Amino acid sequence: MTATYSDAQLDALREVANIGSSTAATALSSMTGISVTVSTPHARAMALADAIEYAGPGETVVTTILIPVVGDLDAIVLMVLQPETEAAACRLLGVEQDSEVGVSALLELGNILGASYLGALVTLTALRLEPTPPEMVRDMLAATLASALLIDVREEIVFVLESTLSIASHQCSPMFLFVPTRGSVDDILKRLHLTA
Amino acid sequence: MGELAVSGAAKDVLTTIGLGSCVGLVLLDSSRSTAGLAHVVYPHSTPDTRSGGQPAKYADTVVPALVGAMGRLGSLRGALEAVLVGGARMFAFVRAPELDIGSANVDAVARALAQAEIPIRISLTGGSIGRSVRVRAAGGLIAIREAGTANRVYSTAGGLLEEVASG
Numbered sequence: 001m002t003a004t005y006s007d008a009q010l011d012a013l014r015e016v017a018n019i020g021s022s023t024a025a026t027a028l029s030s031m032t033g034i035s036v037t038v039s040t041p042h043a044r045a046m047a048l049a050d051a052i053e054y055a056g057p058g059e060t061v062v063t064t065i066l067i068p069v070v071g072d073l074d075a076i077v078l079m080v081l082q083p084e085t086e087a088a089a090c091r092l093l094g095v096e097q098d099s100e101v102g103v104s105a106l107l108e109l110g111n112i113l114g115a116s117y118l119g120a121l122v123t124l125t126a127l128r129l130e131p132t133p134p135e136m137v138r139d140m141l142a143a144t145l146a147s148a149l150l151i152d153v154r155e156e157i158v159f160v161l162e163s164t165l166s167i168a169s170h171q172c173s174p175m176f177l178f179v180p181t182r183g184s185v186d187d188i189l190k191r192l193h194l195t196a
Numbered sequence: 197m198g199e200l201a202v203s204g205a206a207k208d209v210l211t212t213i214g215l216g217s218c219v220g221l222v223l224l225d226s227s228r229s230t231a232g233l234a235h236v237v238y239p240h241s242t243p244d245t246r247s248g249g250q251p252a253k254y255a256d257t258v259v260p261a262l263v264g265a266m267g268r269l270g271s272l273r274g275a276l277e278a279v280l281v282g283g284a285r286m287f288a289f290v291r292a293p294e295l296d297i298g299s300a301n302v303d304a305v306a307r308a309l310a311q312a313e314i315p316i317r318i319s320l321t322g323g324s325i326g327r328s329v330r331v332r333a334a335g336g337l338i339a340i341r342e343a344g345t346a347n348r349v350y351s352t353a354g355g356l357l358e359e360v361a362s363g
Binding site for chain 1: 197213214215216217218237238284286287288289297298325326327328341343344
């Protein structure tokens with residue numbers, strides 16, 4: 001299924017992510033008071049089942065921030081934090097993992113990054129897209145992702161963005177999944193002047 | 197996802213991990229030591245998807261497909277017992293009943309089993325937790341794990357499918 005999208009199309013999506021990354025870096029720097037850089041070196045389009053497998057062992061309990069998106073098209077943005085990534089994120093944000101503050105900091109992190117990616121997509125496509133309040137789930141990776149991707153979506157292509165946050169020499173790499181509803185992938189590509 | 201497997205071999209373990217809203221359907225025939233497992237994704241097939249050759253993916257087509265596969269191992273429908281695992285609602289924001297695929301999947305599989313007159317012996321379904329299931333045909337052993345907990349093990353060894361251990 002990956003072959004459905006050309007390198008040029010995936011490059012364009014990675015560019016969207018990179019523009020979003022710089023917005024996110026600015027927001028995170030002002031939130032933490034420390035200089036934060038965000039990069040998104042990889043953008044991939046995958047079949048749903050492949051994306052779940054790619055994300056890691058299905059039984060591992062991971063933390064997922066889910067942001068439903070409404071507007072001209074419905075979509076879901078997911079941020080997946082493997083256990084070690086979650087610990088790194090909490091260290092970067094200066095909060096204690098599993099504490100109330102830790103949870104709200106992770107929600108905020110997902111919100112900032114997710115909203116930044118969406119903002120870039122909105123700017124480049126002129127689509128109206130709005131994030132709704134995020135929700136956090138800690139459960140088996142496959143159970144979380146499959147269930148999120150199956151909610152009213154039924155699009156079997158998922159965009160996977162791997163981003164890296166850096167503060168000084170510390171890094172953490174959450175994975176983002178952007179799951180548009182059926183048909184809207186082509187709409188997005190058309191608006192990026194990359195008709196499928 | 198959407199696949200099925202059957203086995204009558206002692207060494208085989210049929211596995212599906214990380215079931216959220218999806219349902220794992222286990223069929224056991226303790227008299228012949230055979231087992232089947234299907235990973236059901238959606239409650240209803242459509243004419244479009246029915247031609248796709250993945251009957252296990254849909255609750256309304258999975259039961260005949262799995263019963264048929266068990267039949268090829270020599271197991272008759274009347275000897276089968278069922279176990280249902282999964283069908284959770286993983287996200288609180290899913291409030292609209294039509295978006296709660298998990299409970300729709302459980303209901304649809306249960307209806308199809310009733311139609312086929314196959315009794316459900318164990319149902320570890322619903323709630324908001326992910327689950328895995330592992331099945332060994334020999335001895336009718338089933339291990340079910342919920343996220344962050346130990347396996348619960350069930351067996352048909354005593355004649356009835358019952359919980360024998362956890363850990």
